[in-house]
Amino acid sequence: MNFEDLKKFFFKKPKNALEGTDESSSAQKPAEAAIPDKLAEKCEKCGKIILSDEMRDNFGVCPKCGHYKKLSARDRIAMCTDSFEELFQDESGKNILDFPGYAEKLEDLRAKTGEQDGAVCGAAVIGGVKCAVFSMDYRFMMGSMGHTVGEKITKAFEYATENGLPVVGFVLSGGARMQEGIVSLMQMAKTSAAVAKHSEAGLLYISVLTDPTTGGVSASFAFESDIIMAERGALIGFAGPRVIEQTIRQKLPEGFQRAEFLQKKGFVDLIVERKEMKEKLAALLKIHCTEADA
Amino acid sequence: MNAYEIVLKSREKGRPTAAKYIEKMVEGFIELHGDRRFSDDAAIIGGVGYIVGKPVTVIGIEKGEDTNSKIEHNFGCAHPEGYRKAVRLMKEAEKFHRPVLCLVDTSGAYCGIGAEERGQSEAIATAILDMIRLKTPTLSVIIGEGGSGGALGLSAADEVWITETSTYSVISPEGCASILWKDSGKVAQASECLKLTAQDLLELKAVERVVEEQGFSDAFFEGLKESIAAFFEGQKAIPADTLVEKRYARFRKF
Ligand SMILES: [Zn+2]
Numbered sequence: 001m002n003f004e005d006l007k008k009f010f011f012k013k014p015k016n017a018l019e020g021t022d023e024s025s026s027a028q029k030p031a032e033a034a035i036p037d038k039l040a041e042k043c044e045k046c047g048k049i050i051l052s053d054e055m056r057d058n059f060g061v062c063p064k065c066g067h068y069k070k071l072s073a074r075d076r077i078a079m080c081t082d083s084f085e086e087l088f089q090d091e092s093g094k095n096i097l098d099f100p101g102y103a104e105k106l107e108d109l110r111a112k113t114g115e116q117d118g119a120v121c122g123a124a125v126i127g128g129v130k131c132a133v134f135s136m137d138y139r140f141m142m143g144s145m146g147h148t149v150g151e152k153i154t155k156a157f158e159y160a161t162e163n164g165l166p167v168v169g170f171v172l173s174g175g176a177r178m179q180e181g182i183v184s185l186m187q188m189a190k191t192s193a194a195v196a197k198h199s200e201a202g203l204l205y206i207s208v209l210t211d212p213t214t215g216g217v218s219a220s221f222a223f224e225s226d227i228i229m230a231e232r233g234a235l236i237g238f239a240g241p242r243v244i245e246q247t248i249r250q251k252l253p254e255g256f257q258r259a260e261f262l263q264k265k266g267f268v269d270l271i272v273e274r275k276e277m278k279e280k281l282a283a284l285l286k287i288h289c290t291e292a293d294a
Numbered sequence: 295m296n297a298y299e300i301v302l303k304s305r306e307k308g309r310p311t312a313a314k315y316i317e318k319m320v321e322g323f324i325e326l327h328g329d330r331r332f333s334d335d336a337a338i339i340g341g342v343g344y345i346v347g348k349p350v351t352v353i354g355i356e357k358g359e360d361t362n363s364k365i366e367h368n369f370g371c372a373h374p375e376g377y378r379k380a381v382r383l384m385k386e387a388e389k390f391h392r393p394v395l396c397l398v399d400t401s402g403a404y405c406g407i408g409a410e411e412r413g414q415s416e417a418i419a420t421a422i423l424d425m426i427r428l429k430t431p432t433l434s435v436i437i438g439e440g441g442s443g444g445a446l447g448l449s450a451a452d453e454v455w456i457t458e459t460s461t462y463s464v465i466s467p468e469g470c471a472s473i474l475w476k477d478s479g480k481v482a483q484a485s486e487c488l489k490l491t492a493q494d495l496l497e498l499k500a501v502e503r504v505v506e507e508q509g510f511s512d513a514f515f516e517g518l519k520e521s522i523a524a525f526f527e528g529q530k531a532i533p534a535d536t537l538v539e540k541r542y543a544r545f546r547k548f
Binding site for chain 2: 097099100147150154176178179180181182183184185186187188189190192193195196197200215216218219220221222223224236237238239243244247248252256257265266267
C-alpha cells in the first residue's frame with residue numbers, strides 16, 4: 001500500500017461525529033472540537049492527542065493504544081482498493097412512512113456527511129482484480145439499512161451478476177432503519193435474494209464485517225457470503241449487547257460478540273488487522289479467479 | 295381499533311397459536327423434530343400433513359398456550375436451531391415438490407448468550423436466503439406478532455397473508471419508543487408511526503391478503519384452510535423457476 005496515496009484519501013474530517021448508535025456498545029463519545037482540524041485529533045479510546053498525519057499513516061489505528069477508529073465508507077474503499085468508480089450515486093431515499101422527524105434527520109445528515117445515505121457502491125479493482133464493492137457509513141445513522149442502502153447494495157449485486165464480477169462488501173451497520181418500518185425489514189429479503197442470484201451464477205462474494213455489524217444487516221447479507229472476513233475486535237451479533245443484558249439480566253463476559261469470539265464459535269473465516277486487509281482481499285480474489293483445472 | 299389496540303390484541307392471551315391452526319386445518323399432521331446439528335427448538339414446530347387432501351409441509355412459530363407450555367416453547371422466541379430446523383424441513387418439502395405453509399407468531403428471535411454463540415444472525419440470514427430461492431410454492435401467514443428478523447426468517451414466501459388483528463414490524467413499538475424517543479410511554483405513538491397493522495401493510499404491499507378473523511370461529515379456520523388449498527393449487531401450475539423469479543420480483547419492489 002502506497003502511504004502517500006492513502007494520505008490523499010484518508011480522514012479529511014478528523015473530527016469524529018458519531019451518530020446515535022442504537023445497538024453498538026462500541027460507540028464512543030465524539031472527540032472534543034478543541035483540537036484544530038487536520039493537525040491533530042484525540043483518540044476516542046485512550047484520549048491521547050495524536051497527530052492526524054500519524055493517525056493516517058497508521059490506517060486510522062491509534063499508535064498509542066491500538067484502537068481502530070471507525071472509517072467512513074469512502075475512506076474504507078480508498079484503503080482497500082487500487083481504483084474505484086462510483087455507481088448508483090443518485091439513489092436517494094425519502095420519508096416513506098412520513099415518520100416524524102425523519103425527513104429533517106435525512107437532510108441534516110446529507111448536509112453533514114455529503115452522502116445521500118449510508119452506503120457507497122461501485123466498481124473497483126483490488127490487487128488487479130475487477131469487482132463490485134459496497135461500503136457502509138457509520139456517520140449515516142450508524143449504517144442502518146433503509147430503502148436507499150438496501151437498493152444500492154441490491155444494485156451492486158445485480159451489476160456484479162450481469163458483469164460476472166465478484167463482490168466485496170464492507171459491512172458496518174447497527175441494523176434496520178426503524179423510521180422506514182416494514183420497508184426497512186424488506187431490505188433484508190431484497191438484498192438476500194440478490195446475493196442468492198449472484199451466488200447461483202457461480203460468483204464470489206466476500207463480506208468484511210467491521211465494527212459494528214448487528215441487527216438486520218447481520219441477519220442478512222453480512223452472513224450470506226462465501227467468505228466472511230472480520231476486522232479485528234469488531235462487534236458482531238444479532239442482538240446488541242445492551243438488549244441481551246436487559247433480556248437475561250446479567251453482564252456479558254469480556255470479549256462476547258467480538259470478531260475473535262465469533263471465529264472461535266465457527267462463524268468467521270478469518271480475522272484481519274486493518275493494515276493487512278487490502279492484501280488479504282487481493283490474495284483471496286486472486287485464488288478465486290485462478291482456474292483450478294487450468 | 296387504533297394501532298396500539300391492535301398491538302395488544304396481537305399478543306392477547308387466549309389467541310390461537312400455531313398449534314391450534316395446525317389442529318384445525320391440517321389432517322394427519324406428523325411432527326418432525328430437530329435441526330440435525332444441535333437440538334430440537336420447541337419454539338418452532340414443523341411437520342407434514344394434508345390440507346384439503348393435499349400434502350403440505352407446515353412450519354409454525356409456537357408461543358404456547360398456558361404458562362407451562364409457554365415456557366416449553368420459549369414464548370415463541372426461536373434460537374438458531376429453530377431456523378435451521380425450518381430450513382431443513384423446507385428443503386425436504388422442495389425435494390418432494392410439496393408446498394410449504396409457515397405460520398408466523400413471534401415477538402422476535404431470541405436474544406441471549408446461547409443464541410449468539412450458535413449464530414442467530416447466520417441462522418436467520420440462511421433461512422431468508424434459502425426460503426427465497428426455494429423451488430416449491432410457499433405461503434406465510436402472520437397469525438399474531440410478526441416480530442422483525444425473527445418473523446422474516448419464515449416469511450420470504452410467494453405471498454404473505456396476515457389475520458386482521460396481527461402485526462408485522464421491523465421493531466416492537468416499545469423498542470422504537472425507547473430507542474428513538476427515550477420514552478417508553480410513547481408506545482401508542484410508535485405503534486401508529488411504524489405502520490404495522492394489517493391495513494397499513496396491505497397498502498405498503500408487504501402483505502397480499504388480510505384474513506378476517508371472525509372471532510377465530512370454526513368458520514374462520516375452515517375458510518382459511520380452503521383459501522390456502524386454493525392458493526397452493528394455483529401456485530403448483532407455475533414452473534419452479536418462474537416461481538423463484540416471481541418471488542424475486544415480489545421482494546425486489548421494496
Ligand atoms: Zn488511543
